Amino acid sequence: MPSQRKPRLGRLPTNLTLTRLLAVSLLAFLAHASESARGGELTMAEFRELHQQLQVPADTPWRTIPWKTAMLDAQRTAAQQAKPIFIWAMDGHPLGCT
Amino acid sequence: MLDRESTFADPEIVNLLKTRFVPVAIDQANQRRQQDTEGDFYRKIAGQGPRSDFNGTTQGFYIATAAGKLLLYNNNRDPAKVRRLMHEKLAEFDASDAATARTSELSAAKVDARYNLDPPADGLVIRVQAKVLDGYEPTTNRWRAIFQSALSRDNLWVTASEHQALVRGEFPRSLQTRMARFHLVDNTRGEPPMWSEKEIRNIDMQIRDGQVTGTAHLETAQGKRGFEPSMLGVVEVDQGAVVRFDMVAKGDFWGAGPYTGGAPAGRFPLAISFTLADGSDLADRLPPQGSRGWLRGYLR
Numbered sequence: 001m002p003s004q005r006k007p008r009l010g011r012l013p014t015n016l017t018l019t020r021l022l023a024v025s026l027l028a029f030l031a032h033a034s035e036s037a038r039g040g041e042l043t044m045a046e047f048r049e050l051h052q053q054l055q056v057p058a059d060t061p062w063r064t065i066p067w068k069t070a071m072l073d074a075q076r077t078a079a080q081q082a083k084p085i086f087i088w089a090m091d092g093h094p095l096g097c098t
Numbered sequence: 099m100l101d102r103e104s105t106f107a108d109p110e111i112v113n114l115l116k117t118r119f120v121p122v123a124i125d126q127a128n129q130r131r132q133q134d135t136e137g138d139f140y141r142k143i144a145g146q147g148p149r150s151d152f153n154g155t156t157q158g159f160y161i162a163t164a165a166g167k168l169l170l171y172n173n174n175r176d177p178a179k180v181r182r183l184m185h186e187k188l189a190e191f192d193a194s195d196a197a198t199a200r201t202s203e204l205s206a207a208k209v210d211a212r213y214n215l216d217p218p219a220d221g222l223v224i225r226v227q228a229k230v231l232d233g234y235e236p237t238t239n240r241w242r243a244i245f246q247s248a249l250s251r252d253n254l255w256v257t258a259s260e261h262q263a264l265v266r267g268e269f270p271r272s273l274q275t276r277m278a279r280f281h282l283v284d285n286t287r288g289e290p291p292m293w294s295e296k297e298i299r300n301i302d303m304q305i306r307d308g309q310v311t312g313t314a315h316l317e318t319a320q321g322k323r324g325f326e327p328s329m330l331g332v333v334e335v336d337q338g339a340v341v342r343f344d345m346v347a348k349g350d351f352w353g354a355g356p357y358t359g360g361a362p363a364g365r366f367p368l369a370i371s372f373t374l375a376d377g378s379d380l381a382d383r384l385p386p387q388g389s390r391g392w393l394r395g396y397l398r
Contacts, residue, residue: 042330042348050346051331054227054371056249062106065115067123067380071139072204074122078164079201084191086119086184087143087160089126092289094101096251096384 067095099287101175103244105159108177114184119161126156127390132213135206139166147171161187163196215385215393220258223375223382224343226281227251230351231369233362245360250285253386254372257397264343265335269303269310272398277301277372278314280388280396282325284351284358284368291323291355292388308333310345323353331372345372 042050056063068074071087078085088094105111115121129140130152141152146168149156158173159180169187172180191197217223227249234246256264256273263270278301283290293316303312310331317324331345351368354361375382389396 042328042346044330046348047330047344047346050348050369051344051371051373054229054249054346054369055373056227056251060102061109061112062102063380065106065112065121067121069123069380069383070136071122071124071129072136072206074120075139075164075166076203078120079203081120082164082197083118083120084169084187084196085160085162085164086115086121087140087162088101088106088121088123089129089140089144089160090101090123090157091125091127091155092387093125093381093384094123095381096253096387 069093069095099248099250100241100244103248104241105175105177105180108181110181111177111184114181114188118188119184125390128213130156132210134208134210134213135204137210137213138208139204142166143168144171161191163191163194164201165196165199167196212391215389217253217255217385218257218397221261222256222264222340222343223377224254224256225251225373225375225379225382226254226370227373228284228286228368228370230284230286230362231348231367233364233366235362242360245287248286251381252281252285252388253375253382253384254281255386255389255397261340264305264333264340265338267305267308269305269312274301274303274312276388276396277303278316280386281372282314282316282327282347282370284325284354284361285387286358286368287354287360288357289355289387290358303329305333308335314347314349318353323355325349325351325368327368327370340374343372343374346370347372 068077074085124140126140129137130144131137143160143162143166144150144156147160148171149158158171160168161170162168169190170183172183229249230246237243237246254277260270260273275295275298278298279293279295283292297316297318299315299317301312301314303310310329310333312329313327315326327347327349329345329347332342333340334342346369348367348369350365352365386396
């Protein structure tokens with residue numbers, strides 16, 4: 001009996017140790033994977049979602065207007081096409097800055 | 099910001115600008131100062147209006163002929179008013195000699211290098227866009243609502259040597275500092291104060307296996323304004339050049355500047371995206387706001 005019990009008792013802790021080792025390894029792996037996918041509080045999923053959210057759609061009305069960015073360029077086109085110039089003059093560039 | 103989402107969101111105004119006008123968008127802080135043909139032509143027009151002191155702002159909407167005759171100055175963005183004025187001035191233009199007379203095209207006889215900035219050769223242009231994610235009090239005010247949902251836009255310029263460092267998988271200190279000082283800002287409600295070097299309490303950015311990670315702590319001496327973002331992103335390199343730079347900085351921001359009032363109370367979440375520009379957007383060619391007046395200081 002003792003001889004039967006001994007190996008059994010002996011196997012139990014071994015199995016537990018292996019299970020613990022596996023669990024610890026899994027946790028360590030998950031922690032590493034999680035850490036490598038995070039930048040502080042940002043996760044890769046948040047990064048992807050926010051990066052997509054923080055893009056201006058190309059069809060936003062003001063972006064469909066063929067703005068010139070130089071007065072001389074506008075002057076030449078206005079002279080060629082006999083059109084008036086509409087100037088949007090701001091503090092900071094109106095197409096960027098803010 | 100307000101103009102984009104009000105005046106230039108009006109379908110009729112957009113159509114008029116596309117078909118009947120030559121639209122031009124400028125940072126008048128440059129044109130009213132620059133000593134060249136570009137500046138001379140702007141000052142010729144603006145000088146006929148009420149804001150003819152070029153030591154101060156001349157911002158607003160102008161309508162003018164190619165010969166430089168001012169037809170309209172207006173600093174009211176209400177779409178109905180702008181629409182009415184555009185029609186009135188078009189009728190005035192059509193009835194004038196300007197509609198039929200041949201006007202000489204101006205050439206750039208003089209170019210003031212201080213105000214004609216090009217991105218660094220062999221460097222990169224990265225789009226920067228910011229948004230306040232939460233924290234505003236609910237509002238029914240139309241203009242305040244535009245600010246509260248605003249997405250800002252600026253460009254980050256990267257020098258050739260910094261570009262090559264990124265290719266090698268390094269995030270150079272100069273680029274980290276520039277990013278912190280001029281681009282980790284809340285510019286969603288107007289021109290923001292940039293950070294001084296002393297206000298960078300910490301910034302630490304790294305690239306590992308194509309992934310950008312980092313944290314920063316920016317704060318004024320008195321602690322009235324600050325930002326504590328984390329950064330995460332992706333850099334891809336092909337044939338010795340960066341072909342993808344996507345990054346997000348997100349964290350708590352607090353405080354505001356003289357021209358960015360109306361911020362949420364206390365700490366609020368601010369997110370800023372960085373995206374490699376491909377030249378498809380008109381704004382890709384604009385110099386960074388932080389380079390205005392001192393490109394060397396911006397790029398150092």
